[in-house]
Amino acid sequence: MNIEKLPASCLFPSLEGRIEVRCATLMKTVHIVWNWLLDIVFPQKPLVRELERMDASEFSSQAEKTDGFAGKTIISLFSYRDSLVREAVWELKYRGNKKVAELLGTLMYDELLAFLEEYAPLTNFTDPLLIPIPLSKKRESERGFNQCRLLAEELLRLDFASSSPPQLRRGVESSRRGGGVDTVGLNFTLCLNGLRKIKDTPSQTKTDSKAERLYNLEGCFEADSAEVAGRNIILIDDVATTGATIEEAKRALKSAGAKKVIAFTVAH
Numbered sequence: 001m002n003i004e005k006l007p008a009s010c011l012f013p014s015l016e017g018r019i020e021v022r023c024a025t026l027m028k029t030v031h032i033v034w035n036w037l038l039d040i041v042f043p044q045k046p047l048v049r050e051l052e053r054m055d056a057s058e059f060s061s062q063a064e065k066t067d068g069f070a071g072k073t074i075i076s077l078f079s080y081r082d083s084l085v086r087e088a089v090w091e092l093k094y095r096g097n098k099k100v101a102e103l104l105g106t107l108m109y110d111e112l113l114a115f116l117e118e119y120a121p122l123t124n125f126t127d128p129l130l131i132p133i134p135l136s137k138k139r140e141s142e143r144g145f146n147q148c149r150l151l152a153e154e155l156l157r158l159d160f161a162s163s164s165p166p167q168l169r170r171g172v173e174s175s176r177r178g179g180g181v182d183t184v185g186l187n188f189t190l191c192l193n194g195l196r197k198i199k200d201t202p203s204q205t206k207t208d209s210k211a212e213r214l215y216n217l218e219g220c221f222e223a224d225s226a227e228v229a230g231r232n233i234i235l236i237d238d239v240a241t242t243g244a245t246i247e248e249a250k251r252a253l254k255s256a257g258a259k260k261v262i263a264f265t266v267a268h
Helices: 015-041 046-053 056-062 083-095 098-123 137-143 147-161 166-170 210-217 244-255
Strands: 069-071 074-078 129-132 172-175 181-184 195-197 221-223 233-239 261-267
Touching: 046 083, 046 098, 056 083, 056 098, 074 098, 083 098, 083 147, 083 233, 083 261, 098 147, 098 261, 129 147, 147 233, 195 244, 210 244, 221 244, 233 244, 244 261
Parallel strands: 074 261, 129 233, 233 261
Antiparallel strands: 069 074, 172 181, 195 221
């Protein structure tokens, strides 16, 4: 055997994992420093400062609502045409603003629970997995975060906070058949390994046509059947424009054996 031709991961099985962890930590540090520099060079706009001071009820009273549906199985809370909503999404998507993530997460959590209370008994939509729409490794490395994961983690934190008795607030980690570790909340389970984006795609913000978006996204997601087969899924995304991203993620999940798949987004 010519060991010179073997990949490094075979010769040093733990090296690749350590490098990935260090790169992720470095990218998060770069992201924090970059935002700090941005705040110095480009001070926060008054609208952003206002956003960070708002509570959920104040935001909800000022933001323009949608009709609730961006698609047959896509539920959106607000209209992206609203300047306040656009600013909130931009702060979340491009700056990973944690205060805005908490605000939007609170708004989504209330709607999500109301939906489950009404929808689950009628459709057997029980024990759902909460899956944030993933970014490609390249895109997440560039940003240093995934805005949909920030939302999903805030939803899980709120689910713990509403738990009773108090010991449930710690959450429960359970190893699944696919080897991933999911975090079990009171009303849903956060699953970060069930769906991956395996192909980097052009920015969808530059494409208005749904047909073109679907073509760009074709085959970009891969679902783990060991994680999602036989499970109900709630996808979390920031914005649904044409719904193409969610439809492609749904196709991958259904191909892997998922039962029902619905999506919640901040805006449409």
